[in-house]
Amino acid sequence: MLTRRGFLVCSCGCVGSLLGACVTTGGDSPPAPTISPGYRPAAADESGLWYQMEQAEADIQRSPFLLRDPALNAYVREVACRVIGDYCPDVRIYLLRTPYFNASMAPNGMMQVWSGLLLRVRNEAQLAAVIGHELGHYARQHSLVRWRGVRNATDFAIFFRMGLALAGLGIVGDLAHLAIIAGYFSYTRDQEREADEFGQAAMVKAGFAPIEAARVWEQLIAETSAAEVKPEREIVFATHPAPEERAETLRRLAATHTPPGVDALGRERLAGALRQHRGWLLTDQLKLRQFGRTIYVLDQLIGEGDGLGELHFYKGEAFRMRGESGDERPAREAFELALAHADAPAEAHRSLGLLQRKAGEGDAAGASFRRYLALRPEAADRAMIESYLTPGS
């Protein structure tokens, strides 16, 4: 992840990095850490970065978005520590209730894992892949390297531009400025490639199947293509390499660097730890109103076969809430499928009832609503549902 500080620096009207040096090794051995476990910053600039992040971390500790569930935190930390090994005491992991696929690492060891990621990873190996990637940013001091790059480049650029202006070549200075900014983004992409490699090596060391690192990206590509609105892909000013490239590289590396017997997936363990949280994770996802993506994610989870009553209910909700022509039928089918399973939420009866009511099937709707109220006598919308049961409504 790019720390947003870098963006702030740039958006303040400064320029990016001139560093053209490629940081990917591309060789047989993964990039080595530049700091040891227990590291504390020594230089003034690094201490400054850490200080800023400590302030931000104090903010996150007080955030209403912080997930404080002890069991969930303990579980993620346990998986993380298998991957990050000796660095474990240096890394704090914060689970944040934000329904997008993301994780980030600050230079001082503050790692964020967003709830949208927890919804999407399919096994422990995928979670380990992301955590290993973030550890790569920490152990290779990427924020510091990037900050120094920005600082040195802007310091250089200002004298360079003044020199050109003195020589009457101001326009060349402007073009150089643009090249420097593009250079900055190319630099962050190289850091991401490096962290991918580092993370995959770390997960292999912990015994996780490295191919899952590639699958994380393949799933994201498939989800994006299921979206109603396709994100536009930036090329020059992108902070991260294209997911296609990342998936391909990780797949290639997995094919050549997987020792025999390194194939742990941890699918059941992950499913077990997340089982009781999936309801609210899916509710948050639904509220994004990104129905195409949501249906894709749900189909993947349904494929795993765990908790089908709940999953089919949410799938039905996605179709029902989108409400485009042709959505009613799959919505209804999903609710009916949900209700064939014991773990269907009572709300499945209500949603089915709403669709039946809309279709003019008054008796069936009434039966569905009554089942809902019987299962949820304290429902917040009881008065509303009862009004539907009143004759003539």
Place this chain on the structure above:
Amino acid sequence: MQRRGPALAQLCGMVVVLLSMSGCVGTSQSQITDLRRERSEPRILLMPLDVELSELNAGGTQEPNAEWTKAALQHIDTALRGELAARNSRLVGYTFDPNNADEVQLVKLNGAVGTTILMNQVGPGLALPSKRDQFDWSIGPEVQSLAQRTDADYGLLLYVRDSYTTAGRAAVFVLSAMFGVRAPLGEQVGFAMLVDLRSGNVVWFNRLLRRGGDLRTQELARETVQSLMTGFPK
């Protein structure tokens, strides 16, 4: 990570522009001239200080300095206690109650209102239409919960961003002067805000926008704090 919002980044930029146009000094606005003195020494709650000291590099990047910032926090706290004692008021320290999520938000709201007032004041183009000629900001009566927990009468908020010119930046200043351009140098940007914890109203606000000032030593920090406290109600 982004601790302060993009609005603030925009604000830094505006302040830079403004400073290069005029040598601004502190200007305070007030709803009251005197503190409520139902007790001999009104208790003033000092909200968490929002202070950062940094170096201004040649290319214009600002590098936060942890050592300076930590020292400055101490210096400001000491100087402020002295300032308030001299005004027959007592400073009450604030510590976050991690189990009180509403209060955390309330403290953050103070900061958000403060930076909004500063933004509103620094340039005519930035002023909200409804606030142009009025000084009637309020955090809302919810602040009473803060008063109850800390037994304070007022809340004081201090915000300072203090940057120091590096040798490289000084060279840029000299060179750019040859083109008739004034490259911004290190500066102090900040404000002090007093909130009545009974009504939630912002009763006093003073801003500081200037080159110069130094928070790195106790002696010099006292001068900055005095400037910030100029016009503070009696």
